Amino acid sequence: MRITKSFSALVLLVSLAAAPFAHAQTLADAAVTRMVSWFTGDPAVGEGPTPPAPEGPKLYAEDTCCADGCCGCCSQCCKCYDTFGSVEFLMWWGRGTSLPPLVTSSPAGTPIGTAPTPIAGVIGQPTTDILFGSQLAAQKMQPGGRVTFGIWLDPEHNVAAGGRFFGLGGDTTNFSVSSAGGPNDPIIGVPFVHVLPNTPPFNDAYIVAANATPQAGSISARATTNNIIGADAFTEIMMSRDSRRRVDLVAGYQFFRMDDSLQFDTNTSTPVPLPLSFSTTDHFQTRNQFHGGQLGLRARMARGQWSLNTLGVFGIGNMNQQVVINGSTTTTAAGVPSTTAGGLFAQPTNIGSYSQNRFAVIPQVISNLHYHVTPNLSFHIGYNFMWISNVALTGDQIDTFINTTQFGGTPVVGPPRPRFQFNDRDYWLQGINYGMNWDF
Numbered sequence: 001m002r003i004t005k006s007f008s009a010l011v012l013l014v015s016l017a018a019a020p021f022a023h024a025q026t027l028a029d030a031a032v033t034r035m036v037s038w039f040t041g042d043p044a045v046g047e048g049p050t051p052p053a054p055e056g057p058k059l060y061a062e063d064t065c066c067a068d069g070c071c072g073c074c075s076q077c078c079k080c081y082d083t084f085g086s087v088e089f090l091m092w093w094g095r096g097t098s099l100p101p102l103v104t105s106s107p108a109g110t111p112i113g114t115a116p117t118p119i120a121g122v123i124g125q126p127t128t129d130i131l132f133g134s135q136l137a138a139q140k141m142q143p144g145g146r147v148t149f150g151i152w153l154d155p156e157h158n159v160a161a162g163g164r165f166f167g168l169g170g171d172t173t174n175f176s177v178s179s180a181g182g183p184n185d186p187i188i189g190v191p192f193v194h195v196l197p198n199t200p201p202f203n204d205a206y207i208v209a210a211n212a213t214p215q216a217g218s219i220s221a222r223a224t225t226n227n228i229i230g231a232d233a234f235t236e237i238m239m240s241r242d243s244r245r246r247v248d249l250v251a252g253y254q255f256f257r258m259d260d261s262l263q264f265d266t267n268t269s270t271p272v273p274l275p276l277s278f279s280t281t282d283h284f285q286t287r288n289q290f291h292g293g294q295l296g297l298r299a300r301m302a303r304g305q306w307s308l309n310t311l312g313v314f315g316i317g318n319m320n321q322q323v324v325i326n327g328s329t330t331t332t333a334a335g336v337p338s339t340t341a342g343g344l345f346a347q348p349t350n351i352g353s354y355s356q357n358r359f360a361v362i363p364q365v366i367s368n369l370h371y372h373v374t375p376n377l378s379f380h381i382g383y384n385f386m387w388i389s390n391v392a393l394t395g396d397q398i399d400t401f402i403n404t405t406q407f408g409g410t411p412v413v414g415p416p417r418p419r420f421q422f423n424d425r426d427y428w429l430q431g432i433n434y435g436m437n438w439d440f
Helices: 002-040 404-409
Strands: 083-094 097-099 103-106 129-132 135-137 141-152 159-168 171-179 187-196 199-209 216-241 245-270 276-303 306-333 336-341 352-374 377-391 425-439
Touching: 083 159, 083 377, 097 216, 097 245, 103 171, 129 171, 141 216, 141 425, 171 187, 171 199, 187 216, 187 404, 199 245, 216 276, 245 306, 245 377, 276 352, 276 377, 306 377, 306 404, 336 404, 352 425
Parallel strands: none
Antiparallel strands: 083 141, 083 425, 097 135, 103 129, 103 187, 141 159, 159 216, 171 216, 187 199, 199 216, 216 245, 245 276, 276 306, 306 336, 306 352, 352 377, 377 425
């Protein structure tokens, strides 16, 4: 009995002694927890892992940070990045260059008449086929790229400034034909309208290869549209927006350039009565440069991770047109070459450099569908259309009326043809855009 009472008293004493120690240990753990929480910023330290937040729909494309769900009506914007930009791959097509008939052919044995009743190679004759020209050249797909960069000028993202640059790889149409001048080889020639003093103009052809002499020859042509580049510097001002829609006013400066050229060469050789050859070269080149202002709207609609961005701008300004025409003929007799000014369509009456300024407009529409992978990264595919007025192209600068009295470098007698005068037309570019966009 005494032993039992003694054991019970011991247990009570131990319990009374352990209670303050356990309380002290609890206070120490709480102090360490508070200290770790202060350093890490995680109030859940010491309480086990932080439970994950319930995952809702991803609204990367939307601005939904404001309490009222209307970004722009409070003092901050959900998209707090200060810069934006994109890199795009372009697959565009151009209208092309319209060329007059430049190369014709006729079957072997077709009579080669003398003025004013020629037959072989002449436009309008039943035996004449057009091999090159009377068509659009340089109108295939052109790859290119475009880079856009901008910066927000205020924390609420109401005003932005940026720039954009694009360039295309250009397109080239090549043509070549030759004939050995044998009994069964076709006749090839260059059609033109013959102009002589005191004689009505008539269709004719410069025969390059024929089987009557015999006369071997070849013709080559190269039509190129290149240096298609554009740039603009813009300012965007927010006009209206909510969590899913935004409309901005866009204004700024616009630049556009496009070059066009045509190289046309002929070569004729005959062995009798002595070796003799003629080589002609015609070169036409144009350059169009636009400088002006632009005004338009950018609209954006978003839902979840998708957004549709459309930009429509209208450029107004000056188009500087430049045309350069050169030509020469090289005659080689007995191995001795001699070169004179003037080829076929480029003669002393139109050879030279010319320039003029024209009022021009460039409306453009860009529409891209974006998929937002993260809040600051998206990819898009879209369509681009650009219309350019008053563009000088090489095919329109070729005068097919030729006064042959100036062949060989002699002074022209009669009408000064071919002559130069500016001819321009509207041009368009359109195609598909693939790109990546980012916000920093």
